[in-house]
Amino acid sequence: MSIRDVAARAGVSPATVSRVFTQPGAVAVGTRERVLAAAEEMHYAPHPVARSLARGRTGAIGIVVPDIANAFSAAITKAVQQEARRDGYALFVSGSDEHPQDEELWARAMAPQVDGLLLASPLMSDDALRELAELVPVVLANRLVDGIPAVVTDATEATAHAVEHLHALGHRRIVYLAGPTGSYSNEIRLSAYRATCELLGMKATELGPFQARFSSGVRAADLVLAGDATAVLAYDDEVAVGVVNRLSDRGVRVPADVSVVGFDDTSLAEMVTPRLTTVRLPAAAAGRQAVRMLLHVIGGRDGNLRTRLALPAELVVRASSGPVTGRERTSPTP
């Protein structure tokens, strides 16, 4: 049942049927209704693949995230999928497992079958990114590269707030648990952390790099305890939760002995005990805006959309950060 069958059934040419589905206004009302009726009866719908070939557009976009199962990636993906769907676009998803090479591989594999690509927190090189952007419209999320449109969640200010918050609680030795090297998010957080420490006259100490997962936090916790820090700024919520867990297991109380702050404010943050103080990143908004930007680049959109957008983050104070009381150079019970 192709366009020809419908045409025959309705007594018109295939071209007219095509018009009915692409520019209904250009067809006489009577003809249109006759065609629609025929299509309805035959359960006809335009074949997406044939349409793609003829139009040169696929009606699909793709997204590559560091880890599909990671709560932050999932939050972005969810928003992206919803927004894409609103415009009739389907969404391809691929996870890179934080491997720059896989990332590039999957991105290139997707490129020819989509109208545009969304890269979330990509780790590949600027050059690789630019080459990719030659092949297909690309929008970056949480990464900045000259010449490529991007949406970033800007945690600079909020990170400063986090450090100030801890400082105000009396903390003078705060350690930052670094995320993946080359990650834009990590660089922003790290530099804001350093700058604020300097501003407040504290020494900046970093541990890592760590992969953005729970087990990294567990491992990091022992490293933290080996030092004299009273507060931890972890790369993301998962790491932070790992830290809290291990600390608790070792008898160190949070926040009485050590304060812990995360990043992202994924749903996890409110589910753990104590509830996590964290820097909230607008994942859903970023995902939505990235799609808008991508569809704009792909074309068809009117109005001038900005090609670079920074969405501010925000410190959310909960229960994992508190005043300094316990751990003053006294080593914890192991």
Next chain:
Amino acid sequence: MSIRDVAARAGVSPATVSRVFTQPGAVAVGTRERVLAAAEEMHYAPHPVARSLARGRTGAIGIVVPDIANAFSAAITKAVQQEARRDGYALFVSGSDEHPQDEELWARAMAPQVDGLLLASPLMSDDALRELAELVPVVLANRLVDGIPAVVTDATEATAHAVEHLHALGHRRIVYLAGPTGSYSNEIRLSAYRATCELLGMKATELGPFQARFSSGVRAADLVLAGDATAVLAYDDEVAVGVVNRLSDRGVRVPADVSVVGFDDTSLAEMVTPRLTTVRLPAAAAGRQAVRMLLHVIGGRDGNLRTRLALPAELVVRASSGPVTGRERTSPTP
């Protein structure tokens, strides 16, 4: 740069170029290398859309999950994506937000642009499912419908183990927090719960239905406390964690006063305090097997793959379940 350009450059016909990329063995070595060289120089790669149209297959499969951001859905999706990629298939993803109608809508939207569809814990009717399966190869995950291939995680036995576990700890009043009505997982859990209660001479009590999310658990906790149950079997980990949180907030200790058991064993289970006793569902294995089955149905696979697979679940005892001590008809401090 199409197949014709490469053909011209290599001095062969388009058909030969096509063969080089589809059945290299059928082309003389010399010719093949000449073609490959030409293709290389011109950065030629077969156009996926044109290929799809000619072959009648898209090289993509789709999955519809209840909620992209849900940890269990994400775990399945991740495994599915990895397995699909191994066979060169791209993956479309769509979330239904647990709305049966959206579910059907997105599934139908995907149908014409994929070679097969994976439906995870679908809520739509059997008939809707069968109609869909007429349109495109379908494999179900965690749902059983006559005539449609399926992979299910079978929690029957493990649910019994969970109830026995609680019974052995001295619990005699266990309440089950039901998940979405019409959900296969919920039905399995519920009936196994009832059967085991009966077997052990306990009254089965249910609350719900609840949506599979944290906030549902929070709400459910108060309902639980209004009754006299000493143990809770929650539809899934998220709900269980919601229960634990609210219980803690109300001064009820877990597991000293009330024991809580979840389902899924998502990463969440090990991240919360106390660590969650839960029935582990083999999400990744189910995802992988579902893909294998789908690709088998789509065709090309040899060997006889079973069309229905049940993967056993397993009770994982952690810290949220313990002996009855506290709550013996004494109402908790609000």
Next chain:
DNA sequence: CTGTTAGCGCGTTCAC
């Protein structure tokens, strides 16, 4: 082993 011939199903000029 290779080339020729036909489509796959639709969109889009052009005339009418």
Next chain:
DNA sequence: GTGAACGCGCTAACAG
């Protein structure tokens, strides 16, 4: 407002 003709890029059936 409508139809005929051509092309999107590739694969498949048939010759040779």
